[in-house]
Amino acid sequence: SQTIHQWPATLVQPVGSPLSLECTVEGTSNPNLYWYRQAAGRGLQLLFYSVGIGQISSEVPQNLSASRPQDRQFILSSKKLLLSDSGFYLCAWSPLPPGGALYEQYFGPGTRLTVT
Amino acid sequence: AQKVTQAQTEISVVEKEDVTLDCVYETRDTTYYLFWYKQPPSGELVFLIRRNSFDEQNEISGRYSWNFQKSTSSFNFTITASQVVDSAVYFCALSEAGGFGNEKLTFGTGTRLTIIP
Numbered sequence: 001s002q003t004i005h006q007w008p009a010t011l012v013q014p015v016g017s018p019l020s021l022e023c024t025v026e027g028t029s030n031p032n033l034y035w036y037r038q039a040a041g042r043g044l045q046l047l048f049y050s051v052g053i054g055q056i057s058s059e060v061p062q063n064l065s066a067s068r069p070q071d072r073q074f075i076l077s078s079k080k081l082l083l084s085d086s087g088f089y090l091c092a093w094s095p096l097p098p099g100g101a102l103y104e105q106y107f108g109p110g111t112r113l114t115v116t
Numbered sequence: 117a118q119k120v121t122q123a124q125t126e127i128s129v130v131e132k133e134d135v136t137l138d139c140v141y142e143t144r145d146t147t148y149y150l151f152w153y154k155q156p157p158s159g160e161l162v163f164l165i166r167r168n169s170f171d172e173q174n175e176i177s178g179r180y181s182w183n184f185q186k187s188t189s190s191f192n193f194t195i196t197a198s199q200v201v202d203s204a205v206y207f208c209a210l211s212e213a214g215g216f217g218n219e220k221l222t223f224g225t226g227t228r229l230t231i232i233p
Contacts, residue, residue, distance in 0.1 A: 042225070043207070043223055043224065043225040043226050044161075044207065044223045046220060046221075049220065059220075088159055090159075090160075090161065092161075103149075103166065104151055104163045104166050105163070105221055106163060107153075107160055107161040107162075107163075108160070109158075109159065109160045110159045110160060112159070
């Protein structure tokens with residue numbers, strides 16, 4: 001069966017510090033991968049998605065970036081964190097069935113980031 | 117552009133009552149998929165159901181049921197005999213069956229459901 005891991009689970013970082021969040025998926029090949037952010041009490045905001053190694057699409061221009069160095073690894077980074085980067089970061093994957101229709105996304109446990 | 121509206125921001129019901137969460141969507145496509153997710157206090161989103169636009173049959177899974185009506189662009193979710201463990205934020209989502217690899221989910225803003233013991 002497929003599983004998705006995220007780490008760290010919680011993180012407290014000062015403003016201006018760098019960030020690296022990691023997401024890995026097991027039990028599947030060539031998944032679509034996604035990064036979402038959820039501010040406190042708010043809905044989900046899609047940040048990045050990737051359909052393959054090295055292929056990243058950005059949904060919201062900001063001081064965050066994403067990379068996919070391996071098929072099942074997705075990394076969210078920042079060189080300098082802002083207070084507004086605080087939130088709950090969720091990684092998700094979805095299979096790529098024939099025909100291109102998007103099936104459901106499966107989410108990781110999330111990383112709760114507090115920028116102080 | 118596609119859009120999902122969950123007009124109910126918060127709902128509270130007493131345990132064992134039935135509750136319906138509303139979801140209204142907008143899309144120009146004739147082929148699309150609808151989803152419901154549950155986000156318990158732990159934070160992880162749990163997939164509940166997927167429905168494609170060609171299948172309007174209602175679905176029942178235990179205490180959960182879903183009513184898909186294309187005529188009103190709605191995909192409502194009913195919990196029967198609610199329990200405290202049902203307390204969570206519930207998200208409705210939509211995806212259009214577009215080109216290979218370009219599909220994305222559009223989420224509603226969520227409904228926070230509180231079951232009072």
